[in-house]
Amino acid sequence: MALVKVYVNYKKSILNPEAQAIQNALGRLGYDNINDLKLGKYFEIKVADGLSHDELDKEINEICDKLLANYNMENYRYEIVETEAAQ
Structure with a gap:
């Protein structure tokens, strides 16, 4: 099992009134x-074994693009934690 940590933040050009208030x-x-x-937002996604690194990378990008981040307003990055650390 792999653990994917996804970080989503607003783009520099987007006003973030909540962050400004804080x-x-x-x-x-x-x-x-x-x-x-x-x-920003933080997500942890646990992924079952069976995908290659490239397949997992592609799948996580699709998930972020389709659901977790708004392309017009947000950027995202993620890190894949190896199996031992995910347990």
């Missing part, structure tokens, strides 16, 4: 050294 609140709490704050 950053403003941090400033009000005295954390004035925060220059930027990003807010």
